[in-house]
Each structure stands twice: as structure tokens, then as C-alpha cells.
Amino acid sequence: MRNIVAAPRPPLGDAKPMLDAQTHFEQIRDRLPGDLQARAAHLAAAEAVGLPTRRVESWHYTDLARLLKSGQATPVQAVDFSSVDAVLAHFEDGVLQAPPQAEGLEIAPFAGAISSAEAPSSAYVMAPAHVMADYNQALAQNGLLAEISGPLAPPLVVRTSGAENVHLAHHIHLAAGAKAVLVDDHMATGYANVVWDITLGEGAELTVLRSQQAGHQVGLSRVSLAAGARYKSVAMVSGGALARHEAHVTLKAAQAHAELHSAVLGHGLSKASTHADFTYTIEHQAADTSSNTSAYNVLDGHARGVFQGKIIVRPDAQRVDAQMQTRAMMLSEGAEMDAKPELEIYADDVVCAHGSAIGELDRDALFFLRSRGLDEATARHLLVAAFLEQVTSHIDETGLSEIMRGLVDTKINALLGNPSI
Amino acid sequence: MSALLEIKQLHAGIPDKPILNGLSLSINPGEVHAIMGPNGSGKSTLSYVLSGKSGYEINGGSMLFDGQELAEMTPEARAIAGLFLAFQYPLEIPGVTNMTFLKTSLNAIRRGRGEDEMDAASFLRLARAKSKALGMDDDMLRRQLNVGFSGGEKKRNEILQMAMLEPKLAILDETDSGLDIDALKTVAEGVNALRSPERGMLVITHYQRLLDFIKPDVVHVMAKGQIVKSGGPELALELEKSGYAEYSGGTEAPAGGREAHA
């Protein structure tokens, strides 16, 4: 059964899937690939616990049930990747429009609910958000199953669009020594529960660029790194009522290195405001591993930024270097930032640090720029752009970095007006 | 007169890597010896093995200090016995003031020697006098140990510690590294002021330049973990001209009296 190519669009039902998952499941069950019993088991497991409430520690700042009722479905413009010769895997309302083709890339048919063999739960991860993953496994109608065997020359763009409620389960495996750049271009205006299971073989290198412009997304990335593997994620949230980006990164062997950088440009008033939540668990299981995390939030209107980052260094994981930085720039009354950068250290020979700074746009810097002749709007634009540049500067790929910078600039213009720079 | 330090056929190194290969050396009270040698010849290892840094294995030979076998002593026991190492890279200890550190160290050593501890007022007078002699600001005594010190300040601080602790044998490990000529002169003056008929010194250096200011009685050339040649001060000048080529297999640049590298 090849259900990965464009097929007649199956209507997926209009029930709010997260608020009534059981009904949603009944409506679409005939069209779901794979083992229905396994799916039903996942659903039962999820329903037994229910949607995470604020009483669940890792959801303390994100009131899921409330946020799912908020927001407006404003269509957004697709990011133009034509300048970088990307291969595209486009999921429109959960349906893959055409399978991506490139040398070194192998796509397998989506076989339905794939129980993740490797749950990230360990004694060191408290209350993992398995509930959302269970819902995903029960209801996933599609996903990209990609095996990357060598250096993948073009960037692989996975675009999610449409207004339907979707569940997608992606599996990306990079073989030893493979290299790839993946773009997660999220422009869907509906609800999306997306799980990424990513495994990197020895010495493999993966860069993931994420953009969310709209919709309600509950995303979970489970990433495991073998010896010498490198994972870099650079995420940009510029819109949407809910952007929950959760990542569990496990560094399993020496010289593995992970970087997670995020930028938020939040805006909008009351129910139309952005809620961006980056929640990371970075677990150093082995000695001589390193990680570097940064989160930059620009919050206007009633936008709310949440950053929860937990660095775990397991016993005997000596010589770990783990750094974590959170910054927030508040642009208006009514904006809110919540940060919880955690360290959980069980080895002594480590260099672990986190820092957090929350404040307004720097008035002194604003004054300095104006004293050098810039008008206020231009100066503000410059300072906001400089702030977010700390994230975009992590994109090494020239063509893509320009595209992402362009996106940031467009969004800042939309937010602050278009000054003359 | 028995030697202050008597090293015989010393074999030592780190696990699986011999560095000192049968080194012998004898220093009498009042003598200043210089050890010169190319990088990697084992100079710093010698200073660490003598002062008891962990991580080194002693595989043979003996090191008698004042008649006592050093290998059997803890680092602090060696300090109490009168052995002082001026570190090539002095350590920073945040939160501990220089003054506190000096007093703690001095009294630990006095206690170890069965002497009375020094009261606060006498200590302060002494510390101030000694630091003044080294051209150090009072302020340096109040600052946290080596935190934010320049390279020259750190080295001067090492000499201050030496002046306070009045050791029988001082080992100066590459004390000239990272110093400009003025700082070097100040440090050397400090060292020279401490020369005395009872005190021995072992000056370890890569460059001859330091020896213009601290005149040694004996100069040794060290290569591949051994003393390969010994002589008077003229040996250092010879080395300045010919370099270490004949000792290190021809790859090392001449050890001229030019500006040292940090």
C-alpha cells in the first residue's frame, strides 16, 4: 500500500481532535494505515491520562486546552526556497503531494502508527510528555520515513500546510557519516501534532531549520546522537496561536554535539496572540559530549514566550560542556516571558552553565543610535534585528541563512512598520 | 657539607610514558643552579615530581631533600620541609584574598615546623613590607588570589609567597615566561634578594635571558630527561649562540636572549 502520494483528499472530520480524540479516531479510522489495534492501544493510553494540564510540570506555562480554543486561522505566505534548489516534501492537510527525490535519500511508505522503539523516558527525565506522542501514534495519518545514507546535497524541505487537523509522524535516520539539512516549514493554520523521531549514526550531521508562521502546533522531536554525531536545530516562530516545540535530545556517545537555537517574534492581542513554548531536555549520557542552547524571544502585544531547558549530565558523563542562554526582549505591556533553565548534574568534571536575561529594548542603545542620527523606528528595528541575529547567525548554509534572515526581516517589518534602513 | 638536594638516577613519568630517564643533580645550600633545555626535555616534570604533583609515577632512583626522601612525602610536607615551587602558571582561587591565602599558608607551614603561628598584626606588617619590596600595591594583597592579575602580577605574587615562606630550596619553573623586560627585572631582583648562604635555588628556563638577571653558579643542560651537560655560567652563553640543536636533534630554534614568548 503506497499512501504517501497524492490521493483523493480524505475528509478528516471536523471534531476538535484534541478535545475529542475518541470521536476523531472513529471518524477517520477507516482511512488510517497500519495496525489499528496498536493505534487503539495508544489512544487508550493517551485518554487514560488526558491532555496535559498546567499541573503537569512540563506544561506549567502552557495551558493546552485553553490555547486550542484560541487563535485565528490567518493564511500566511509560503517561504520561497527556490533559490536553494531544495527538494520538497509537501504535506497539504496531511497528504504528501509528491515524494521527494534526491541522491542519497530513500523514502519508505508510511506504514501507519509506528511505535517508537525507543522511548526517551529514563530515570532522569521526569514526566515526559508521552501523552501527546500517544495521541500522535494513534491518529497519525502520514509522515515522512526518510533514510539518508550519505551527504545529501539539496536541503530537504518538509512543508506542512492546510487548515485541517493533522497528526504527522516523521522518522529521519542518518546513517554513519551522512550529512543533511532539513527545513521544517510549518505554515498550516489548523491544529497539528507532529512527532519527529530522528536518529543520527556515528559522525552524522543534521541541521534542522524550523519556521512556524501560523496555526496550533504541538511538536515533539526525539533525537538520539551516536559518537561524533552533530545535531543543530535553529527554529523561528513568527506567528501562530500555539507553537509548542518540545525536544528530547540524547547524546549517547563521546564527541556527540547538539545545538538548539530558537527565535520568537511574538505579537497579537489577547486570543490572537502568539504563544511560543520551547521545552528541551538535553541528556548527556556519555562523557565528552557537549551542547549549546540559546533562546531569543521578542514579545510584543500579548505574546507569551516560554523557555524550559533542562540539561542532564548522567553519572560518569565526565568532561561534558553544556551551555544554555535565554534572552527576552519585551516590547509591550501585556507581553509575558517565563523561563526555566534547569541543570541536573550527576558528574563532577563538567562545565555547565546557564544564563537568563529578561528586559525591555535597551534604552541606552536606542538613545545611542538616535544620537547618531537614526530615527526611533529604524533604531528599534535595528536593535530587534540585531537581537534575533544571534539566532540566525547559527545558520551556516549561505542560501538558507539569507532566506531565514529575509523571513525575520519581513516579520519585523510587519511588527514595527517599515523604516528606512 | 651534605647536599641540600641530592637527586640520583631518577626515573619518572606519567603512566606509560617515561619522561625523566636517570636524572642526577646535586644542589648545596647557597648555590643557584639553572636548568636549561629544549621544550619537552622534562624540565617542568622535574619540578612537579620534586614538589609532589599527583599523576606522576616514580620508577626508580632517589630524591633526598635535606636527607629526607621526597617521594615518601605529601606535597604539604615537602613545603613544610622547605621546598618551594614557583609555578609556571599560578592558579586562580576565586573568593580567597591574597592576604588570607598568604596567612593561611604561612601559618600552616609554621605550625608544621612546630613554630608559633604569627599573630595578625605581625603578619600584616611582614606582608606589607615584603610586598612593598617587590613593588606591589597594598591593593594586590586584598584582591582575590591571582584573579584578574596580569602575567607579571601573578609571577611577582609567586615571588612574594616565596619571600614570605622563606624556603630552603626554591624551584622557579619558567618564571620568565610571559614577562616583559621590566617585569622580568623586578622579579629577578626579588629572587636575588632572597639569595642566601643557606638557601638553594633551581631556576628552570628555556631562555638564557633570565640568567642575565639571576646569575647562576651552575648551569645544566637537560635533554630527553637527563642532565647532559653541566658547567658554569658560560655554558648558558654558549647555548645562546649554538641553540639546543645538538641536544634535541636539530629541530629546536636557538635559545637566544630575545624576547620570551608567553
Next chain:
Amino acid sequence: MSEAKAIIESEAKASIDKDTVEQVAQFGGEHYKYGFTTDVDMDRVENGLSEDIIRFISAKKDEPQWLLDWRLDAYERWLTMEEPEWAHVDYPKIDYQDLCYYAAPKSMEDGPKSLDEVDPELLKTYEKLGIPLIEQEMLAGVRKVAVDAVFDSVSVGTTFRDELAKEGVIFCSFSEAVKEHPDLVQKYLGSVVPKSDNYFTALNSAVFSDGSFVYIPPGVRCPMELSTYFRINEANTGQFERTLVIADKGSYVSYLEGCTAPMRDENQLHAAVVELVALEDAEIKYSTVQNWYPGDADGKGGIYNFVTKRGDCREDRARISWTQVETGSAVTWKYPSCILRGDGSSGEFYSIAISNNLQQVDSGTKMIHLGKNTSSKIISKGISAGRSSNCYRGQVSVHPKAADARNFTQCDSLLIGDKCAAHTVPYIEAKNLSAVLEHEATTSKISDDQLFFCQQRGLDAEEAVALIVNGFCRDVLQNLPMEFAVEAQKLVGISLEGSVG
């Protein structure tokens, strides 16, 4: 001589840790020196918790009806609550029915009128602990310290009361305050920490036995340090004390708290509540050296220290500063906090938490910014050694109306050995545009090079560790009153004994 003295004094200020090593050396080999027990006839109620026990405690203290009702209400709420599990601590379930909730020396039954009438055995206990209960003339230059001594469930006596009374300062046991100043007690009790704030406050509110009460009248700068010394003596007893400090407008008080207990094989529960109220322009400085018995090297015995401490900067420009040195207890669960309600009010939290062997610490603070122009500062130094676990948990919260709030947080962890754990869990919440919140955290270890360097200068390994750790803690030690700082430094050394090979 006067010059030398001036030098010494300036040095003492510049370098609080100057005499550390000598002091540590004096304690050489001495472990928990407060582990002795006092043998006096005790009046103790049977184990277990019920309405009857609460009525018994209340009757014992001759309390007014409102307070009994208050206790019973707390008890009812407690019955519906569950023990918190979110902290990074792990201990066997406590059987609350197997604890004794009231134990007092029989000799206190008759209520001795002054310290002269107190059982000499009790006075000797405090003498042994180094706590002077005699109002002796102090040597010139040494500040006077008034002491309230709490022995298990009762206050044994309070010194310097008359002298303090001349200034209008009230310093007495909580039980006396209920009798003599009921209006003040009723007005402020539970006004900072509500009865049902958490499981342990509900328990404490139901069964609290004694503690200290302080009231500083408007404009008065308390002429001496006030202190309470808590001693658990009886086996199998919980200590549930209650401290209430009120600083009226424009007043100032510095308050010290010390705690010790005998070495016993079984665990003992200490669940205290401390409430501070600072009115307009008032300042309260509250320092604790917590040295409860930590259990032995194998984790047997020791105190469970589940304490709720909170200060309310209720009016404008009020200031509250917490300083704590936590070296004892088997399990510590404690978050001295500040509610910054008044405009321009400020809160501070300075903490040293040391854990060795199998000790577990989960401690930190909350700074709740409600008023405008409020500021807070948090300096936390956690040191873990042995197989212990040490967690900093702190919250900085800026509410929507708290314009121009400022916070600076520095929390550093030092690990000694590779079997211990250090955690940092900060919650930083900004709901106001103009908030400026800075947070930094680091984790480090004592490097072999640092140790070797100290050893090369003649220190043995333990002296070297004590020196380096005191340096690490310096920012906090400097903030303690001098008398406490010296004790704290000794404790740092002793607590870490055996932590390096």
C-alpha cells in the same frame, strides 16, 4: 598599637575568611559536637495526631478559643492535603501517627518567672552549646545578643527582655505573646503564610508548640541582635515552632536563628513556620545557621527539616534579607521567600547549602514582585560532596503591575567527588514590560590543580578544601553578622570532613 588594630579591623572586613583554617584546625577530628542529649524529666504526650492532641496542646498553653479554633481549622485542612512530592528529595513515608507532638521539661510546668528559676540542667545544655543564657556584661566591642531558647516544645527563657522593653521592643516566646499581646498575634498570625499554604504549614498551624515573637515599634532600631536557639532533645519528637517577627514603620531588627539536635538513629521531623512582616521603611535581616543533626555517614538518622519561611514587605520601601547557612539535616526542604508588595521594597536571599554523605537538600527562595520599583537579589552557593544531592529551586515572579522590577540571581554549584549531584531549578516569570531579570548559574568542581597548589603551600587536603570552599561562599559569608560568620566558617570545614581522600 592603634594603627595595628585599625589594620586588623580593616582586614577583618576585607577578608571574612581570614582565620578559617585555624578555626577548622581547632575542630580537627571533631564531628557533630552538638550530638549529646540532656537528661531531664520530660512531660510528653502520647504519640499520634488527633483533635484531642490539638486540644491538649492548646489547653496546656491556656490559649484563647480563637487560637484553638484556628488550630482545628488548620488540622481539618491538613487532613485533606497531600505531602508534596515535587522536590528533589527522597525519604521513607513519615508516619504522622507515630510522632510525639508535645514534649516539654517537667520543670517548665510551673512556668519559671525568670531564668534564675530555670532547671540548671537546661541552662547547662545551652552553655554546652555555646549559647549564653546569662545576661553577663559583654566585653567592650562585642555586641549584645538577646536569646530565646526553645527546648523541644517550649521556650526555656528569653534574655535581655527588660532592656529591650525600655525601647518598646517585644521579644518573648510565642506562648507568652499569645497571652500578653493577643491583638498583635491575632492580627499577624497566618497573614504571611496562610494555614493551608502547604502540607507542612497546615500541620504546623495545627500543632505548633512554641517559638519566638518579636515586635519592633515604629522608628526603633533594635539595640541588639535578637536570636532564637532551637534544640530538639527528646527522641521520636517533632518540633513545630512558629516565629513571628513584626517590624513596624521605620524600624530595624537583625534576627539570628540556630538549630541543633542530638545524634539519634531514627529520623526526626522539624516543620517550622516563620513569618516576617515589614511595614513602611522597616528592615528585617534574618540569618540562620542550620546545623541539625545530618545523620551518620551511611545516612542513618538525622532531621527532616521541612520549613516554610516567608517575609512580607507589606508597605513601601520595606526591606527583608534572608541569609542561611544550611549544613545539617538529613533532608532539607526550605524556601525562605519575600513578597515584595510595597512600592520600592526589596528582598534578598543569600544561601550556602552544604550536603555531604547522604544528605539531601532542596532549597531556594521565591521573590514575588507585586509593587512598583521592587528589587530582589539572590546569591546561592550549593556545595555537594559524598553521595549527597543538592538542589537550588527558586522562583522570581514579576506581576503585571510591578513596573520597573529588578532581579539579579547568581546560583553556583560546587561538586566535590563524582558520586554527588547538583541541580538548579529556577522559575523566572516576567509579566511586566519593564522588568529586568538576570540569572546566572554555574557548576564547577574543586580542581586537582587548585588542591595541589594549596598543598604545595603547606595545607593538607582538608584544609585546602575548607579554604577553597570558604572562598566559593565568600559572597554569602560576608553578609552574615560577624558572630555567625565565624561559626559558619567552622561549619563549612566540619561539614565537609571526609569529602576528599
